[in-house]
Amino acid sequence: MTLDRYAVIGNPISHSRSPAIHAEFARQTGEQLSYEALLAPLDGFRDAVERFRRAGGRGMNVTVPFKLEAFALVERCSPRARAAGAVNTLAFGPDGIFGDNTDGAGLLRDLVHNLDRPLEGQRILLLGAGGAARGGLLPLLAERPASLTLANRSVAKAHALAAAFRSHAPDVALDACGFIDLTGRAFDVVINATAASLANEAPQLPPGLYAANALAYDMMYGRGDTPFLAAARNDGVTQRADGLGMLVEQAAESFLLWRGVRPDTAAVLAALRRQLAGE
Ligand code: ATR
Numbered sequence: 001m002t003l004d005r006y007a008v009i010g011n012p013i014s015h016s017r018s019p020a021i022h023a024e025f026a027r028q029t030g031e032q033l034s035y036e037a038l039l040a041p042l043d044g045f046r047d048a049v050e051r052f053r054r055a056g057g058r059g060m061n062v063t064v065p066f067k068l069e070a071f072a073l074v075e076r077c078s079p080r081a082r083a084a085g086a087v088n089t090l091a092f093g094p095d096g097i098f099g100d101n102t103d104g105a106g107l108l109r110d111l112v113h114n115l116d117r118p119l120e121g122q123r124i125l126l127l128g129a130g131g132a133a134r135g136g137l138l139p140l141l142a143e144r145p146a147s148l149t150l151a152n153r154s155v156a157k158a159h160a161l162a163a164a165f166r167s168h169a170p171d172v173a174l175d176a177c178g179f180i181d182l183t184g185r186a187f188d189v190v191i192n193a194t195a196a197s198l199a200n201e202a203p204q205l206p207p208g209l210y211a212a213n214a215l216a217y218d219m220m221y222g223r224g225d226t227p228f229l230a231a232a233r234n235d236g237v238t239q240r241a242d243g244l245g246m247l248v249e250q251a252a253e254s255f256l257l258w259r260g261v262r263p264d265t266a267a268v269l270a271a272l273r274r275q276l277a278g279e
Pocket of ligand 1: 127128129130131132133152153154157193194195196199201202203204
């Protein structure tokens with residue numbers, strides 16, 4: 001029997017945990033599929049996707065730096081992919097390539113379900129104004145927080161992003177500012193969607209941003225605390241989480257789209273956490 005083929009495509013890709021995650025989802029649900037990691041040259045994304053599709057591929061996950069190109073490539077896409085302007089999941093069908101973006105749903109599922117943090121009425125601070133922030137915005141707004149503040153190093157980018165999303169959630173107080181403008185304000189949920197961790201840095205935030213029982217959430221993850229989470233710990237924040245749960249949950253959303261069955265993520269996340277700690 002030939003297995004349905006899936007892959008994650010990116011550059012670099014060797015570090016990707018998606019093949020292990022999807023292999024475990026397949027084992028758990030009894031779905032017959034294979035899932036591999038594909039390195040595409042920086043100028044060869046389209047060709048690599050086409051080749052995989054012609055070879056019988058059924059779908060792909062798309063990761064850095066190709067999510068915008070994937071959005072441009074698809075013939076149809078979900079409303080959440082259109083809002084994000086980025087695609088992390090491709091499904092190949094008889095009527096062409098369908099694109100979805102499961103990152104925001106993965107974030108939401110991790111926050112609300114895994115971390116038991118309902119967002120309705122909460123004051124949310126979202127740090128960053130790049131693709132990661134953009135992908136999270138619509139699902140966060142849909143939870144009807146009391147307010148959502150977008151803060152970014154380049155303030156103009158935060159303003160532009162807020163302006164683009166304001167009509168999506170007229171009931172939510174959506175504002176934008178620079179990091180220093182946050183002085184004197186307090187938030188219940190602070191989400192780091194900047195790429196600062198990649199440079200081993202934390203966004204330069206004023207002190208006192210965290211309300212009592214606030215959650216500090218980093219979309220990035222690593223072996224120990226990310227710089228953002230280390231800074232939150234120093235600020236006395238006891239509830240902290242990295243993006244490993246988001247990674248597993250966005251994968252589960254993709255798996256659901258492709259196979260029509262939602263895998264159980266808890267055991268996969270726990271195993272991945274143990275593995276990361278041992279590396
Ligand atoms: P992604 O798609 O991962 O969001 P991106 O589009 O390159 O990546 O955006 C990176 C985000 O991280 C931006 O918000 C960027 O801030 P600027 O718009 O001011 O560049 C933010 N960022 C990157 N390094 C940072 C740092 N050291 N401190 C704070 N913000 C940082």
